[in-house]
Amino acid sequence: MLEIAVCDDDIADLECAVNMLHKIFTGQKIAYHIEKFMSANQMLENISRIDIGILDISMEELNGIKLGRKLKEKFPDVKLVYITSYEEYCMQVINEVHAFSFLCKPLEYDKLELQILELLNQLPDAIVEKNFYKVT
Numbered sequence: 001m002l003e004i005a006v007c008d009d010d011i012a013d014l015e016c017a018v019n020m021l022h023k024i025f026t027g028q029k030i031a032y033h034i035e036k037f038m039s040a041n042q043m044l045e046n047i048s049r050i051d052i053g054i055l056d057i058s059m060e061e062l063n064g065i066k067l068g069r070k071l072k073e074k075f076p077d078v079k080l081v082y083i084t085s086y087e088e089y090c091m092q093v094i095n096e097v098h099a100f101s102f103l104c105k106p107l108e109y110d111k112l113e114l115q116i117l118e119l120l121n122q123l124p125d126a127i128v129e130k131n132f133y134k135v136t
Helices: 011-028 040-046 064-074 087-096 109-120
Strands: 002-007 032-037 052-056 079-084 101-104
Touching: 002 011, 002 040, 011 032, 011 052, 011 109, 032 040, 040 064, 052 064, 064 079, 079 109, 101 109
Parallel strands: 002 032, 002 052, 052 079, 079 101
Antiparallel strands: none
């Protein structure tokens, strides 16, 4: 089962991303589980496995770039997608954190779907269980 974690300190943006992800994974008939977090520290404390991380960059206590570094240390194979209003961070997250992609807010469904589908093609088949899905 694909483990996805979404972290954004803005509840509206968090819910928007989670709803879009549910639609994408359900449409692809992929077994998945989504955890949502409003703080980077909460995410780090509670996550035991992650395949895909969807992260905001600008967060109060620990920004998404530092969170991405910590996730990569703990889970080297995690694929990170950054969502932010600050385009100037694009090169930093790609070069320093080796992010899979970078999307600007407001999040657009078509762009997120395209990135997620490309990302899924890079994951091992054992992780991406097709023809089954679980919404949580």
